[in-house]
Amino acid sequence: MTLSTNVAIGKPHNVREVFEFCRGLLGTPDGTPVREGAGYLDERTKRIGNPIGIGLPALLDITYGPDGPLTHRCDRFCSTELGGEFDTTQEQIDDHTRYVAESPTQNGWAAMIVDFDTAYGWRGEGGETCSDLHARLVTALGQWLDARGLPWKWQNEYTGEWFDRYDGLAEFGNAHRATGADAWFRNQVVPAIQAHAAVSSAVPGEPTEGGADR
Template structure:
């Protein structure tokens, strides 16, 4: 079980620059393995409202990073030209009102296990709040507008004000994981 936080980059910027900055934020190195590939037709149709050629550049799992990183984009044009209420993994006919996926140039996704706790004592929500704040500041320096969304809060936000809510929601998810899930695993409950 993981906390997923998305940053919607609204204005044009090179996806490689954003990917490199995000990798820096999560502690990736030149040795970090990643892939850069066009999404399959199934995901492509769901990810982009006009069924264009969507791509994903992302780190491979199992490398010990604090978050799994994925950046969704389309070469030379917006990733999502119009708002789309469906999640990227839904089929194109879904009637999903979980949250509105805004029109954006890029979509950045950070994904971290609920059980995460680092040397600084940060849980997954604290980590994601820091990642959003640092990426947001970097984008602000470049005059690039952005929004963010965390699956535990189920609302799209702008700016920094609600990042404390992400910390709280992440702490609640981490506490639930430690108090309910880990004991169930240890007890062999299926």
């Protein structure tokens, strides 16, 4: 299980410059290879990121539109598909239409999306949780974007809500303690993982647990 936090940037900017700044935030070692390919939204988008499994506190990916802003590619939930081959209800279409209209990654607002992804059980110095870490990363990236006059929003994955700039970050960083999620992870998830690991250790060739950045 991982916490994925997206930061949407509302104006075009040099993607490599954003990438290198975020790499620095994570302490990426010099000479670390760059992972590039198709973006996760659709075939029109591209992606640049860090390799998986290099021991950093978060996996870093940036999705961007090389030819313009990120926009929605119509699918079976769009109104144009009503009455087509899929059994889609009007309620589903209405919900989907609302999602596309409100999401900066779908409605043409964003030029790129920065994604920090951290294992839910990650802990840093002083007991820092993944929520604390992501609030800190978003704040630092936001200050860097502000200095360059770039508008930005971020998404709370726990609720799905998008926020303008620093709104909601304090509550987000405190999410583990305020909601009891930290106690839930320690008391239920960790024992389950340990039990699974104990069983897996007896099976030849069973994969082991990965690092913070998967």
